[in-house]
Amino acid sequence: MPKVLLFANPIAGRGSAMGLGRSLADRLTGEGYRCELLHDRPDTIDPMTLCEREVRCIVVIGGDGTLRAVAGRMVDHCPREDWPPLLVVPMGTANLMGQHLGIRWDPRHAAEQVAAAIRRRRIVSLDAARANGRLFLLMAGVGVDAQIVHEVDRRRRGPIRKSSYLWPAARVVGGYDFPSITVHADGRRIFGPRPGVAFVGNISEYGTGFPMLPRARPDDGLLDVCALPCGSRLQMMKLFLHAAAGEHAQQEGSACVKARLVQIESDRPVAVQVDGEPAGFTPVRLEMMERKLDFVVE
Ligand SMILES: [Mg+2]
Structure with missing residues (x-):
């Protein structure tokens, strides 16, 4: 069964990131995905969870800092051929990546729209770099x-x-x-x-x-x-x-x-x-x- 990992920054959007994470997990489970909702510090995520072959998408609900921490954990610990695509739900102080990708989920229908995007799986590949590793x-x-x-x-x-x-x-x-x-x-x-x-x-x-x-x-x-x-x-x-x-x-x-x-x-x-x-x-x-x-x- 395909799996979706959801990472919600517990303080983003004054706690509403967690609420959205839960409703998205419910929706995706209803559509036949196995979901895991994580809200620990990204640097403590178990690499075994992150690098599972069945992971179809990693959803990051938060700002640029949260995205970088989750993606950083993935590139540091998972073999390159196993990097699943990331889906950004911008909800931080700085959301440059969300802006750049042109993402505008409608707050009232975000769970529905994100689930549809995961099904559609339209992918954009972007360069990434390392700064002092x-x-x-x-x-x-x-x-x-x-x-x-x-x-x-x-x-x-x-x-x-x-x-x-x-x-x-x-x-x-x-x-x-x-x-x-x-x-x-x-x-x-x-x-x-x-x-x-x-x-x-x-x-x-x-x-x-x-x-x-x-x-x-x-x-x-x-x-x-x-x-x-x-x-x-x-x-x-x-x-x-x-x-x-x-x-x-x-x-x-x-x-x-x-x-x-x-x-x-x-x-x-x-x-x-x-x-x-x-x-x-x-x-x-x-x-x-x-x-x-x-x-x-x-
Ligand atoms: Mg460039």
Whole structure:
């Protein structure tokens, strides 16, 4: 009997992810699937459960962080030929992957629609990469944006809202001291050492609402990297405005290329964020994976 694994983040949507997980499991069981609803921390999921041959789909109900944790557990523990497709039910603070896949489940009919999508099984295959060994799906940043992500995480006491970023952003921008970074793309130095910020990613969407990597394609087998000079608060503000206008890649000193391997280093540790979560400090090595990840879409 085909099996569907459902992973619901218990705090997403103030607990409604769990409710949706239950009604979806009921519906799929009625349609002849074996269902297992999980709500433990993704890094504790038993790999035996995740890698079962009969798993037809892994449903992830939550935000980008939950998706990355569940998919990361799968790619770290299951043989490549056994990676089932993932189905995203966006219900977090950041839902860039859901946005990117164009997923818009109607809250009143979500269980019905998701069950139909699993039956139909329309698949989109997207590139995935690793950042210092850990799965990386969307985008990564090195510098001031990553420092803000670290600060938000340090202060968090429960679910994050968009407004959770305002005070940490002001604080980080006010105290930032513009460390130098050096960026290599496929072994070639493209930027630095000089004060700057770097963005690396697979999709053009970004948490700011405007694209930092406008030419990024999720299925070209390459990462997009943009390194931008940023040596003062005035330059940072200009960079932000240029990025909002989509002109940052053309500014003097900017280096934007595509590569399979991106390495970023610095004299002293600079904050790194991956998929909107803190991911330690430089040096960071971001490398495309051989195998794509499959997603079930609407
Ligand atoms: Mg790409």
